[in-house]
Amino acid sequence: MARAATTTDAFNAVAEPRRREILDALIGGERTVTDLVEVLGLPQPLVSKHLRVLREVGLVDVREEGRQRVYRLNGHPLKPIHDWVKNYERTWTQRFDRLDAVLEELKEMEQRNDRDGE
Amino acid sequence: MARAATTTDAFNAVAEPRRREILDALIGGERTVTDLVEVLGLPQPLVSKHLRVLREVGLVDVREEGRQRVYRLNGHPLKPIHDWVKNYERTWTQRFDRLDAVLEELKEMEQRNDRDGE
DNA sequence: GCGACATATGCCTATATGGGCATATGATGA
C-alpha cells in the first residue's frame, strides 16, 4: 500500500505546509483564489489543487460570487487533531517534566516487575 | 515533486494512524518492540519501520536493554502541531460560534468595500 | 458576440510511501 491519500484525514491534508498557510490566511476572513495566490506567492493552478484537497476534507467551504470563488475556513475537522495532540501537552510543559519523570520511573519499575514475575 | 517525506515533520510523521497508535501506547510508559507488536497487532517489521520514522523525527528515544530495545515517548516535536491547531480551537467551540459569525460578516463587508473601492 | 478575467482540470514526471516477505544482525542461555 502507498501512503494514505491526502484527502483521507485532516491529519493528512494538513501535513502539507502550503495547505496550512492557506488555512492561516483564511483565519482573517474569506478570501478569493486570487487573494490566496497573492498571499502565498504560488502559481494559481497549484493553489486551486490545494484548495480542492482542503474542500474534500471539509476544511474550507466555497461560495460563488460572480466569476470568483470565495473560500471560507471551517475548522471543525481540525478538532480531532487538537484532541489527540492535547494528550501530549504535558510532555513539553516545563512544570510537568519533573512529575513525568517520577511517574515514568514508577511505571518502569512496575513493568520490570511484571516482566520478571512472568 | 512528490509528497514531503514522512520524516520531514512531526506533522508528516503523525499523519499515519499506526504511528499515532504507537505514540499513544507509549504514553503509558516505556515499551519494548514486542510489546508494541502485541498492542498494535501488526507484523514486527512494520512496527520497526514505523518506529524508525518516529525516531528520525525525534518523537521516540530508544534504549538498549539486552536483546530488547526499549522505546520511550518524547512529545516535544508535537508542540508545533499543538501551537498551530490551537489557533483554530474557537472554530468548533460552541461559545464562539455566534461571535465568529458576526466578526466574519463584518470582515466580509470590509473586504467587499475594499474590492469595490479599488 | 467577443476578448479579458477567474478558476479548475488534465496530463506529465519524480519520488517515496506502507506493507509483504525473507533475511541480516545481535544477544542470550545451555
Place this chain on the structure above:
DNA sequence: TCATCATATGCCCATATAGGCATATGTCGC
C-alpha cells in the same frame, strides 16, 4: 558452539503525491 529470541533491513510492488504547464470552463464588460 549453537539454536533461539529480539529487532532491524533489504527488496518488491502499487499507489498517488506536489508541482509544472497547457487548456477547458465559465463570467464579466462592452
